[in-house]
Amino acid sequence: MSFEFKDLSERKKLILQAIIDAHISGGEPVGSKYLTQNLPISISSATIRNEMAELEEMGLLEQPHTSAGRVPSEYGYRFYVNSLMKGYEMTMKEIDELNRLTKSKQEKLDHILESAAKLMGNMTNYTALAFKGNTPTTVVTQFKTMRMGVGKFLLVMMTSDENVQTKVINHGFEVTDEALSRLEAVLNKYLCNVDLEQVTLSLISEMERAVGLEAASLINPIVKGVYDVINQNAMGELKFQGVDRLLQYPEFSDIGRFRGLLGAIEKKDDILDIVSHSKKDEINVYIGSENSVDVMNNSTLIFRTITQGDKVVGAIGVIGPCRMDYSKVIATVDYLSRNIQQMMDNDKLLPDKESEDKK
Amino acid sequence: MSFEFKDLSERKKLILQAIIDAHISGGEPVGSKYLTQNLPISISSATIRNEMAELEEMGLLEQPHTSAGRVPSEYGYRFYVNSLMKGYEMTMKEIDELNRLTKSKQEKLDHILESAAKLMGNMTNYTALAFKGNTPTTVVTQFKTMRMGVGKFLLVMMTSDENVQTKVINHGFEVTDEALSRLEAVLNKYLCNVDLEQVTLSLISEMERAVGLEAASLINPIVKGVYDVINQNAMGELKFQGVDRLLQYPEFSDIGRFRGLLGAIEKKDDILDIVSHSKKDEINVYIGSENSVDVMNNSTLIFRTITQGDKVVGAIGVIGPCRMDYSKVIATVDYLSRNIQQMMDNDKLLPDKESEDKK
DNA sequence: GATTAGCACTTAAAGCGTTTGAGTGCTAAA
DNA sequence: TTTAGCACTCAAACGCTTTAAGTGCTAATC
Numbered sequence: 001m002s003f004e005f006k007d008l009s010e011r012k013k014l015i016l017q018a019i020i021d022a023h024i025s026g027g028e029p030v031g032s033k034y035l036t037q038n039l040p041i042s043i044s045s046a047t048i049r050n051e052m053a054e055l056e057e058m059g060l061l062e063q064p065h066t067s068a069g070r071v072p073s074e075y076g077y078r079f080y081v082n083s084l085m086k087g088y089e090m091t092m093k094e095i096d097e098l099n100r101l102t103k104s105k106q107e108k109l110d111h112i113l114e115s116a117a118k119l120m121g122n123m124t125n126y127t128a129l130a131f132k133g134n135t136p137t138t139v140v141t142q143f144k145t146m147r148m149g150v151g152k153f154l155l156v157m158m159t160s161d162e163n164v165q166t167k168v169i170n171h172g173f174e175v176t177d178e179a180l181s182r183l184e185a186v187l188n189k190y191l192c193n194v195d196l197e198q199v200t201l202s203l204i205s206e207m208e209r210a211v212g213l214e215a216a217s218l219i220n221p222i223v224k225g226v227y228d229v230i231n232q233n234a235m236g237e238l239k240f241q242g243v244d245r246l247l248q249y250p251e252f253s254d255i256g257r258f259r260g261l262l263g264a265i266e267k268k269d270d271i272l273d274i275v276s277h278s279k280k281d282e283i284n285v286y287i288g289s290e291n292s293v294d295v296m297n298n299s300t301l302i303f304r305t306i307t308q309g310d311k312v313v314g315a316i317g318v319i320g321p322c323r324m325d326y327s328k329v330i331a332t333v334d335y336l337s338r339n340i341q342q343m344m345d346n347d348k349l350l351p352d353k354e355s356e357d358k359k
Numbered sequence: 360m361s362f363e364f365k366d367l368s369e370r371k372k373l374i375l376q377a378i379i380d381a382h383i384s385g386g387e388p389v390g391s392k393y394l395t396q397n398l399p400i401s402i403s404s405a406t407i408r409n410e411m412a413e414l415e416e417m418g419l420l421e422q423p424h425t426s427a428g429r430v431p432s433e434y435g436y437r438f439y440v441n442s443l444m445k446g447y448e449m450t451m452k453e454i455d456e457l458n459r460l461t462k463s464k465q466e467k468l469d470h471i472l473e474s475a476a477k478l479m480g481n482m483t484n485y486t487a488l489a490f491k492g493n494t495p496t497t498v499v500t501q502f503k504t505m506r507m508g509v510g511k512f513l514l515v516m517m518t519s520d521e522n523v524q525t526k527v528i529n530h531g532f533e534v535t536d537e538a539l540s541r542l543e544a545v546l547n548k549y550l551c552n553v554d555l556e557q558v559t560l561s562l563i564s565e566m567e568r569a570v571g572l573e574a575a576s577l578i579n580p581i582v583k584g585v586y587d588v589i590n591q592n593a594m595g596e597l598k599f600q601g602v603d604r605l606l607q608y609p610e611f612s613d614i615g616r617f618r619g620l621l622g623a624i625e626k627k628d629d630i631l632d633i634v635s636h637s638k639k640d641e642i643n644v645y646i647g648s649e650n651s652v653d654v655m656n657n658s659t660l661i662f663r664t665i666t667q668g669d670k671v672v673g674a675i676g677v678i679g680p681c682r683m684d685y686s687k688v689i690a691t692v693d694y695l696s697r698n699i700q701q702m703m704d705n706d707k708l709l710p711d712k713e714s715e716d717k718k
Numbered sequence: 719g720a721t722t723a724g725c726a727c728t729t730a731a732a733g734c735g736t737t738t739g740a741g742t743g744c745t746a747a748a
Numbered sequence: 749t750t751t752a753g754c755a756c757t758c759a760a761a762c763g764c765t766t767t768a769a770g771t772g773c774t775a776a777t778c
Contacts, residue, residue, distance in 0.1 A: 164527065
């Protein structure tokens with residue numbers, strides 16, 4: 001999907017850039033007359049028309065109809081993003097806003113991601129997305145039981161992705177302390193670091209034997225609980241913020257088109273799929289039909305993943321029309337995701353963050 | 360906000376009902392000619408016109424313009440819902456679908472509510488909402504600590520609404536077992552059943568003294584953790600499903616109007632406000648401007664709360680245009696919410712559900 | 719050979735008057 | 749009280765014209 005356009009004359013580049021810049025900010029097709037007054041070089045409209053015709057032939061521009069100006073094609077945007085676009089200079093105000101967030105030292109990654117996405121959405125005026133990943137191959141690394149009052153106890157499970165999950169187990173009858181700690185020992189012996197596929201019926205009956213008559217009936221619901229914990233969010237969580245902003249762009253004034261996109265945003269799985277198959281540690285830009293979800297053909301998706309080691313633990317980005325302020329969006333996503341990445345990396349070096357800022 | 364229309368002649372009722380039924384299913388204004396052929400009684404179009412003029416004078420009907428038919432006003436819908444509407448007879452297929460859900464014995468209330476809402480949305484073709492409430496005045500009833508590996512431990516908090524929350528505490532230094540159990544005891548002594556407002560600085564330093572030097576630095580992050588746990592979701596959670604369905608109704612083809620509604624759905628707090636101030640144990644129907652959110656003036660909100668004792672623990676419902684199939688929606692919401700309510704009530708009687716279905 | 723002025727051509731969008739048709743309100747008769 | 753009949757209203761559809769922005773092409777110019 002990578003295109004090489006090395007054979008573009010300097011002048012064509014200038015013209016293409018001017019067209020795209022003008023179209024991004026104005027939304028209207030751009031004509032030759034406008035360009036005569038908005039190019040660093042001074043050439044006549046006729047020359048510009050000739051150049052534009054050639055750019056169109058190359059697939060970089062499109063014409064809504066014969067008597068309209070030119071509009072960038074998807075390839076045009078792609079070329080712009082790859083080799084034309086000038087880096088966006090963030091204003092002090094913007095940097096301030098972004099820094100305020102990353103300095104706020106929230107603790108949970110998903111909270112950070114969500115507020116980062118929200119901020120990004122506000123600043124760029126597109127819809128923000130925050131992805132919170134989850135290791136697909138989780139196992140429980142440690143079980144604990146904890147009496148909780150009459151007739152129930154709490155099962156605490158630590159998982160290999162360093163999360164803690166709990167589940168209340170109601171048993172109608174009394175369980176002695178010994179039975180409970182035997183149960184804990186059995187769980188730790190048989191189910192720790194065990195993949196779900198390895199849990200067979202015979203293993204379960206072995207556990208039931210090992211745990212003794214008193215608590216045998218608890219094994220089954222517990223195994224089910226483990227199953228739920230591991231399978232929950234196997235695909236990760238994807239949240240959006242500011243979907244209503246899309247409606248301000250004329251490209252979504254077609255209700256049918258917008259409905260499709262809204263559906264994809266609600267269903268999540270298509271976008272989740274794109275995000276989870278993306279490249280790590282770099283900005284991902286999917287312009288129009290570059291993503292395979294046909295209902296997103298008129299949308300652009302820009303995001304960057306956050307990794308921990310070589311695991312993708314999250315992503316933030318925006319979604320908007322193809323006519324997007326790429327320069328600003330990419331700069332913002334980049335800055336913010338890098339900072340969050342850095343926070344992640346630092347956290348690893350300083351695992352005692354919490355005790356540190358006690359004072 | 361309650362209106363009495365006892366002085367409506369039987370014929371007027373017939374006409375009004377026919378108009379509303381026709382408009383709900385067809386979406387178009389209803390004229391006198393159509394009614395001559397779709398009324399149980401046979402009267403001329405002129406008579407119908409006279410009656411319609413009077414119904415309009417009473418505020419039950421409206422005319423988009425002089426030469427159009429009549430459309431129900433909000434009061435018209437209100438009257439319809441209160442005293443005109445015929446009960447909807449659910450088909451076997453629908454009852455089956457609903458029963459399949461309530462028999463599936465999911466465990467967590469929010470899961471049940473969400474799938475119920477989803478099903479309701481599918482069946483009625485409007486947008487579903489699921490509300491998971493939260494006791495506003497939660498306190499922690501029990502603390503447990505649990506060593507978790509090197510340099511960190513798990514703080515388990517049971518709250519008065521019978522939830523369990525956990526928080527990983529990273530302390531860079533080693534903490535002895537004695538210190539940890541002393542910490543646990545101190546927490547249970549000072550913070551159990553304590554309202555957040557009662558946690559003063561002097562209480563904190565008292566705790567720091569009581570827990571001893573070794574673990575004193577942990578008190579502060581823990582208190583912060585307690586604060587987070589209690590404040591989290593103080594308002595409850597509100598989820599929507601099938602927002603894109605709204606776009607199929609012509610009343611939302613005005614993009615500006617829909618954008619407003621979409622914004623309210625995303626922001627959630629307005630709708631949350633309505634839901635949390637609603638009447639318990641009955642179907643709540645907010646037609647158009649009956650709710651105070653002006654961006655929802657063209658929408659109707661129908662839901663019913665789920666209670667536990669006298670606490671509202673959830674709600675399910677739908678949101679759609681004022682021109683809604685009230686009869687069907689109300690029947691569906693009612694059936695489903697009652698069944699969920701029953702599940703709640705039964706669960707209370709049989710707390711050992713889980714051990715029961717082990718076989 | 720590249721550039722440009724000039725001009726005929728194209729086309730969506732806007733404007734405007736007409737027609738259509740559904741539906742009404744009112745009057746007068748039943 | 750009901751109804752037939754009729755004049756009236758108005759949005760929507762239709763068709764026609766105008767407008768304006770912008771093009772492609774040709775021939776002249778640099």
